Amino acid sequence: MYKLLNAAFFRLKKNKIFYFIIVIMMGMALFTLYSRYADEIKYIEYNLPTTNLKSTDRLLIDNVLIIGFLMSLFTSLFVGTEYSDGVIRNKIIAGHKRANMYMSNFILSVVVGVMIEIIYLLIVASIGIPMFGSIQIPVSEFLLILLDIFMMIVSYAAIFTFISLICSNITTSTVLCLLLTLAMMVIAVLQTPGDEILNMIPAGQAMQISWLAYRECANISILWIYSLGITLIINSIGIYIFNKKELK
């Protein structure tokens, strides 16, 4: 497993999609901060109370809806290239177990997802806190939200790794990943708060986290458990199918 991860990270360092999604996430962080700043200018101009503006903790979770799209793009293209370049064959011939190959791709996808999230958090926190004030919600609650976000990233990674490794065609897997992300988002939008399905799909969790600034969300203490469940189930099924898969 270590060898596979070492090879994957070597490849990651030179991967253009990886840098592309980092740039997108950095852009998103800067745009979020600029929007908040522009709002503040307007509020002051019209003598409105700035207390109604987004707090820094809200800014820190403003990106949750976009993470799925970025991860679907990265995972499907990065993992899918294993098939299109044929390097997956080199790994099998080199004596690696299929379960290890599956898990190394999953771990890499998790690491990249966590990495872009941290980049976003660092940019928004380092500029947002000095400019717009500190986090207003209790730290324990904020940490729980962060746990939910990171576990949501893990569950996204499980879903996209599954599709990318079970479907041997890179174009098909990329389209499937993006469409699934979109479909999950549409399903989440169509639900009303409290619907169980919102807990069971990562996009639904993202939606609930994004609502936090406007309404109470009692689910923050359990969302990570749903993510864990999604991850365990999908990874188990994925490894089982990948073990049986006839590779070309």
Next chain:
Amino acid sequence: MEYILETEALDKKYKQFKAIDDLNMHIPKGAIYGLIGKNGAGKTTLIRLICGLQKPTSGKYMIYGIPNTDKQITKVRKRIGAIVETPAIRIDATAEDNLKEQYKILGLPSLDNLKDILKLVGLSETGKKKARNFSLGMKQRLGIAIALVGEPDFLILDEPINGLDPEGIIEIRELILRLNKEKGITFLISSHYLDELSKIATHYGFLNKGKIIQEISKKKLEENCRKRIEVKVNNMKECIYYLEENKLSYEIKNNGKINIYDMINISEFVVALSKRNCIIEEFNEKEESLENYYMNLIGGGSNV
């Protein structure tokens, strides 16, 4: 004889279609084993099974004596390098980066012989050029270079000269011969370019409809294919006396015919036999190419 690869009654079914059917095969150590078969004969399927990309429906294969059902098979596969159908290379990376990734996949701590491998396959001057800009021959050689990382002693090449120009074909041929001679690497090469294969192979396996219909050494094949006169006579004993007396190389075939391999004066031969009351009933001059030999084996057909 020590075999690198053996198969026993190997089967591979895709639904109702038998791609590999009761296949038995033996690749001796140090051989360049030419796997010959027309398109769809099962060459690539067989290679996929050996490489562990797919599992046999029944039967077994052994690599270095370890059966595919043994857990040790994944470890043994580390001694194999392979190109299945197309070279497995990162087209957006340089030749050196492709090799570096393979070093990491294999967990090799040092990149010491990386330059040597690139030099061996003639890619040491490619610098920062991405593999996507390589010619087909260069991509094929890069695929071989990747397969060589980890110093395997068994290389499997699936149609290595497909789509190559004459220069590329020569490059690959010379590389295979050099690796076999200098490093003692055993090769399994599948191809339907029989003439090209005949320039390098030391052993042949003829594959048809998923079965190995014959395994034969180059020496034996050359004997079978060499120029000869095939005669059928009414008095075999006298004919053999004549051949022995004149120290001519011959072989008695199962079908009652005699193959004479030395050059003879036909008029003298006919007269001499006639004097011994031996009448020639059939007389044919024969010389077979590998292609004809294969066609005769599979009983005609096309697309070879």
